[in-house]
Amino acid sequence: MPLTGEFYLTKVPILDTHQKIFGYHLSIKDQEDRSVSVNALADILVNVNFEKIAGNYPVFLKVEPEVLKHDILDYIPESKVIFLLSPGQLSEEDVQIIKELKNLGFRFAFEYSPDFEKVKDTADFILVKTSQIDSNVYLLKDRVILTDVYTLEDYKNYLNEGFRYFKGDFIFKPSTIVEKKIDPSKLAVMELFTKVRESFNPPEIEEIIKRNPDLSISLLKYVNSAAFSFRSKITSIRHAISILGQRNLLQWLLLFLYRAGESEPYAETLLEVSAERGKTMEILAQQINLPDEEVEKAFLVGMLSLVDKLLGVPAEKLIKELNLDEDIVKAIVEKEGVLGKLLNIVEKTEEGKVGEIADTIKQLGLQLNDVMSAQLKAFAWFEEVNLV
Numbered sequence: 513m514p515l516t517g518e519f520y521l522t523k524v525p526i527l528d529t530h531q532k533i534f535g536y537h538l539s540i541k542d543q544e545d546r547s548v549s550v551n552a553l554a555d556i557l558v559n560v561n562f563e564k565i566a567g568n569y570p571v572f573l574k575v576e577p578e579v580l581k582h583d584i585l586d587y588i589p590e591s592k593v594i595f596l597l598s599p600g601q602l603s604e605e606d607v608q609i610i611k612e613l614k615n616l617g618f619r620f621a622f623e624y625s626p627d628f629e630k631v632k633d634t635a636d637f638i639l640v641k642t643s644q645i646d647s648n649v650y651l652l653k654d655r656v657i658l659t660d661v662y663t664l665e666d667y668k669n670y671l672n673e674g675f676r677y678f679k680g681d682f683i684f685k686p687s688t689i690v691e692k693k694i695d696p697s698k699l700a701v702m703e704l705f706t707k708v709r710e711s712f713n714p715p716e717i718e719e720i721i722k723r724n725p726d727l728s729i730s731l732l733k734y735v736n737s738a739a740f741s742f743r744s745k746i747t748s749i750r751h752a753i754s755i756l757g758q759r760n761l762l763q764w765l766l767l768f769l770y771r772a773g774e775s776e777p778y779a780e781t782l783l784e785v786s787a788e789r790g791k792t793m794e795i796l797a798q799q800i801n802l803p804d805e806e807v808e809k810a811f812l813v814g815m816l817s818l819v820d821k822l823l824g825v826p827a828e829k830l831i832k833e834l835n836l837d838e839d840i841v842k843a844i845v846e847k848e849g850v851l852g853k854l855l856n857i858v859e860k861t862e863e864g865k866v867g868e869i870a871d872t873i874k875q876l877g878l879q880l881n882d883v884m885s886a887q888l889k890a891f892a893w894f895e896e897v898n899l900v
Contacts, residue, residue, distance in 0.1 A: 518543045518880040519556060520763065521887055523565065525680035525785070526572070526657055531667075531777035532783070534677055535570040535594070537639075537659075543880050550578040557584065559885075562592045564892035572596045572637070572657075577606045580613065589897075590617040599627035603869060610634050621657070634657045637677070642670070646724060665800055683778040684785070684821065698769060698823060700724070706835050707763045712758040719748050727768065734764045739896035759808050760855045766790075766815045767897065768820060784894060785862070788812030791890035793854045796883065800876050802850065812836070813843045813851045814858060850876070857883060 521540050528534040540548050540556055548556065574596045579585070590712055595670075599622050602610075607630055610620055614634055621637035622628060624644050628635075639657050640649050649656055650673075657677040661667050664874065667682050702729075704720055707713075721727045728749055735752040736745055746752045753761065770783035790811040797810035816834075820827040831841050843851035853872050860869040861883055873880060 518546055520521065520861055520866050520880050520884050522862060525781050527678050527781065529671060529676055531683065532639065533569055533781055535572060536566050537572045538681065539574040543869065545874060547574065547576055550576060550582050553579065554582065554584040557587060561892065562589060564895050567895050568593050576885065577601050580606060580609045594619040594621050596621045598623050599631050600624050602631065606773065607631060680781055683781060684818065698720045701765060701769045702834060705762065708758060708761050708765065714753045717753055721749050730768050731764060734897060737897050741895055763811060769819065779822055782822050784817040786815050787894050788890045789817055789858045791893050792858050792886045795886040795889055796854055796878065799882060800878065809837065809840055810851055810854055813840055813855050817844055817855060
């Protein structure tokens with residue numbers, strides 16, 4: 513069923529004490545940044561498969577109290593979705609309904625406010641701004657998600673105070689980059705990426721991949737994933753290279769590059785966000801009828817937009833290492849050109865700042881729902897290829 517109305521989705525990772533993904537904070541808003549009505553939410557959720565949005569992780573879904581009384585509950589998996597509500601909006605009847613729904617297996621999170629006391633006993637999680645931390649919050653810190661941790665230093669400080677869950681925005685900030693020498697294994701992947709992009713020579717590529725067992729296994733997992741649905745399973749490196757082609761091989765190499773960074777605690781999060789950015793941009797580039805070469809570049813721009821954080825190398829230096837085209841460079845570093853505009857759209861949508869890119873969306877001949885539809889497809893794609 514096609515999406516109707518003008519809505520957008522934000523999906524922000526919630527990280528645990530190891531900077532690993534614990535779950536996602538999901539909100540669906542209209543172009544005025546207002547929460548959608550219960551009927552609109554019901555229409556949207558018909559198009560949403562929570563397993564494909566978040567894999568095995570829980571989703572904290574921001575909703576209005578009316579949802580608690582709507583038959584939409586029949587279509588929401590209670591094992592996957594944690595309802596997020598504002599206590600100040602809840603009536604005594606709503607609180608009683610929440611207690612009944614908890615008995616059926618539903619879970620609830622609440623924003624911390626002066627009205628929190630009335631839902632304290634039913635709260636599985638509490639979302640708290642750092643400025644709101646008080647003695648009560650410290651008593652509940654095993655259930656607290658701090659929502660505005662913006663630097664790695666702040667994250668470490670709150671971690672030392674015993675907090676366990678954090679909104680993941682801080683790992684995307686430049687302050688997390690301390691320039692260092694690129695690990696040889698990652699450098700090898702980068703060199704192979706450059707070779708594949710500059711000169712697609714399957715026999716030569718096969719020899720390089722076969723010398724690295726990790727690359728070989730990863731490639732076979734990727735090509736046999738649900739994203740491709742080939743009639744027969746691929747069992748050799750040569751067959752995999754020939755059937756994937758240059759574009760899909762480049763996508764796989766970038767996915768593998770992030771996987772090779774798993775020694776970094778936040779690599780998993782960077783992988784998912786950048787991969788979904790790339791795929792969203794690729795889909796939008798196709799929708800505005802960019803040439804195939806530009807569609808490929810759109811994916812690369814999104815995928816490379818966070819790799820500097822992973823490798824600890826400034827974007828300008830990294831881009832030179834990969835010998836990328838000038839338009840890719842300008843898109844990533846300066847947000848210039850059509851690719852830069854697409855990157856800006858996906859970044860601002862992630863941040864929930866869609867008002868800042870409303871004109872850009874129109875300039876490209878898109879609608880807000882086009883962005884949301886592309887996001888949903890990208891989320892599903894990532895869950896299918898998240899094997900590399």
